[in-house]
Amino acid sequence: MGDFPYADRFTVNRTLPEQGRPRADVLAELHAMAEEEDAFWESGKCSGTMYSGDHEHYRFLAEAFGDFAHVNVLQRDMCPSATKLEGEIIAMALDLMHAGAVEDTTTAGMVTSGGTGSILHAVLAYREQAAARLNGRRPNFVKPETGHPAFDKACHLFGIELRTAPVDPANTVVDPADVARLVDRDTIAVMGSAGNYGYGTIDPIAELGQLALERGVGLHVDGCLGGFILPFGEELGYDVPAFDFRVPGVTTISADTHKYGYSFKGSSTLLFRDKALRNAQYFHLAGWSGGKYMSPGIEGSRSGGLLAATWAAMVHYGRAGYRAHAQEIFATAASMMAAVRSHPELRIMGHPTFCFSFTSDDFDIYHVADRMRERGWRFNGQQYPNAIHMAVTRPQTRPGVAEEFATDLAEAVAYAREQHAAGKEAFSSAIYGGVAGGLTTEVEDLIVAVMSDMLDIQQGLPPVGTG
Ligand SMILES: Cc1ncc(COP(=O)(O)O)c(C=O)c1O
Structure with missing residues (x-):
């Protein structure tokens, strides 16, 4: 999508439009973006952030919010x-x-x-x-x-x-x-x-x-x-x-x-x-x-x-609803952690419950993150030592997601072994909120650069003539 999201598809608003657009038109543009972005985490391969992931629930909340x-x-x-x-x-x-x-x-x-x-x-x-x-x-x-x-x-x-x-x-x-x-x-x-x-x-x-x-x-x-x-x-x-x-x-x-x-x-x-x-x-x-x-x-x-x-x-779910979701999340986390433990090269850090991190003493765990990312997984990268962070939420409790995690992980571990043997550096990095690509150091200059990138470019507008 590049630095200027949707600039190739939708009008770029450089000034407050003199004449507004019909509501249906505005909503259609928003719906298109939302639908596309939801598809990413709906796969269940995204750590944390989408705690519910249930559109029926979101519609219910939106109605309550709207009032x-x-x-x-x-x-x-x-x-x-x-x-x-x-x-x-x-x-x-x-x-x-x-x-x-x-x-x-x-x-x-x-x-x-x-x-x-x-x-x-x-x-x-x-x-x-x-x-x-x-x-x-x-x-x-x-x-x-x-x-x-x-x-x-x-x-x-x-x-x-x-x-x-x-x-x-x-x-x-x-x-x-x-x-x-x-x-x-x-x-x-x-x-x-x-x-x-x-x-x-x-x-x-x-x-x-x-x-x-x-x-x-x-x-x-x-x-x-x-x-x-x-x-x-x-x-x-x-x-x-x-x-x-x-x-x-x-x-x-x-x-x-x-x-x-x-x-x-x-x-x-x-x-x-x-x-x-x-x-x-x-x-x-x-x-x-x-x-x-x-x-x-x-x-x-x-x-x-x-x-x-x-x-x-809170009043819709009640204790029973929260307990039922917790049961699924704890069980899914246990199954995902069992997949990690099945690889002697990987190590779960401490004694977690529903949210866990794992590292490797044998190779840079970011090799694993690299391959998992190609398979659609989005983890958060950690440092000191490098580790992969997974907060299990409701989207992972859907049938088949934990199994896919186990399959993709096995393949990623094999890939990490190969990369390590070949002396290759990993691509992923430790950025809170997502494993960003192409960053190999965590110096303050880099962080400042990432921040200004975020503010100056991501919140900026494409060059005139684009969009
Ligand atoms: C343990 C803990 N404390 C505080 C926060 C900060 O919460 P927020 O991002 O809602 O400000 C988080 C966010 O993930 C967290 O995991």
């Missing part, structure tokens, strides 16, 4: 429904995270724009709550190396020092003693993942909770990925340790409704053991000429559509 898409939930007097929907989303998420086990405080929550949104709000809340205690000293936050970059982003944005604890390469989780060494009087909180993005493994949350209580700091559990699937894995008898409010010391949890909650992109929940911490990140400006301003978080106006779609997904 409230135009509503601004910041103006609550005009949309009491938003109060009901948001309140119930939070209540249901708190219940899933066993907030009922909390006796000493009042639990609370908020709906945010996604995993990063929830993490930003959590880190901000910890900073604001600790401000008086720190009395001008710089706060710090401790994460295991596997903690999502959203924590680095939050610390960067909010002027917090980020301290990173190493992760045991054998089991891919953090040793609480390493976290303990980094905690001092200016630490506002530490975090652990359930599970982490990279390996799908779960940090020792109970020990981290103990540490948090002993040292008087917060503990955020990043359940962005696992929050809406691990509880059902636990119910189904899989080895899922408690990571939620049952664990003493856990003070906040992020759990994304737009991942395994099967809602539309743009929604997540952030849950607090103590309402006082949630209140710490409110913003208000009483003396503004435009009126007394306040917002419950970082965003201003928000669409009611996302609340409606998220609520609709």
